[in-house]
Amino acid sequence: MERVQGIGGIFFKAQDKAALAAWYRDNLGLPVEEWGGAVIRWADQHEPAEATTVWSPFSADTTYFQPSNAAFMVNFRVKDLDAMLAQLRAAGAQVDDKIEDSDFGRFGWVVDPEGNKIELWQPPQ
Numbered sequence: 001m002e003r004v005q006g007i008g009g010i011f012f013k014a015q016d017k018a019a020l021a022a023w024y025r026d027n028l029g030l031p032v033e034e035w036g037g038a039v040i041r042w043a044d045q046h047e048p049a050e051a052t053t054v055w056s057p058f059s060a061d062t063t064y065f066q067p068s069n070a071a072f073m074v075n076f077r078v079k080d081l082d083a084m085l086a087q088l089r090a091a092g093a094q095v096d097d098k099i100e101d102s103d104f105g106r107f108g109w110v111v112d113p114e115g116n117k118i119e120l121w122q123p124p125q
Contacts, residue, residue, distance in 0.1 A: 002084040008121040009054035009075035013065070017057035030055060051077070051123075068117035081106045081122035 014020040017036055025032040032038050037056030054075070058064060065073045078084045081099070085108050089095050096109040106122040 002078065002080060002087050004076040004078055004120075006051065006077045007053050007074060008077040008123075009056065009119070010072070011054075011056050011058055011065070011075065011119075012072040013060045013062060014057035015060050017059060020057050024055075065117050068111060068115055070116045073117050073119055075119040075121050078120050078122050081108050081120055084108070084120055085110070 021030075021032045021036050021038075024030040024038075030038045031040070037054055040053045040055065041050050042053065043050060065071075085095050085099075088110050094111040096111075098109070100107040103124065104121075105124045108120045110118050110120065112118060
C-alpha cells in the first residue's frame with residue numbers, strides 16, 4: 001500500500017497575501033522569499049537527504065484549488081505518484097486525470113470525500 005511520506009506544502013487563500021506573509025515573517029520568523037512563500041528545510045526521518053515543506057499564501061480569488069471551495073490545500077509528498085493515483089482510483093476517489101511533470105517533480109490531484117482538493121507530489125530524483 002502506498003502511503004504519504006510527509007507534508008510537502010500548505011497552501012491557503014489570503015485577502016492580502018503580501019501583508020499576511022510579512023506578518024508570518026515578522027512574528028513567527030518564517031523565511032518568506034521574494035515569491036511570497038517560504039521553503040522550510042528539514043531532515044526526513046526515512047532518508048538522510050534534506051526535505052522541504054512549502055508554505056504559500058495564494059490570492060483569495062485563485063482557481064488553483066478548484067473544484068474545491070475550501071480556502072486551503074494540503075500537498076503530500078509521495079514516493080510513487082502513479083501507484084498512489086492508481087490506488088486512489090481503485091478505492092473510488094475523485095482523481096484528476098491531469099499529471100504535471102516539472103523540474104520540481106511530479107504532481108497529481110485528488111478530492112477527498114468532503115470536497116477538499118489534495119495535491120500529491122513526487123519530488124524529483
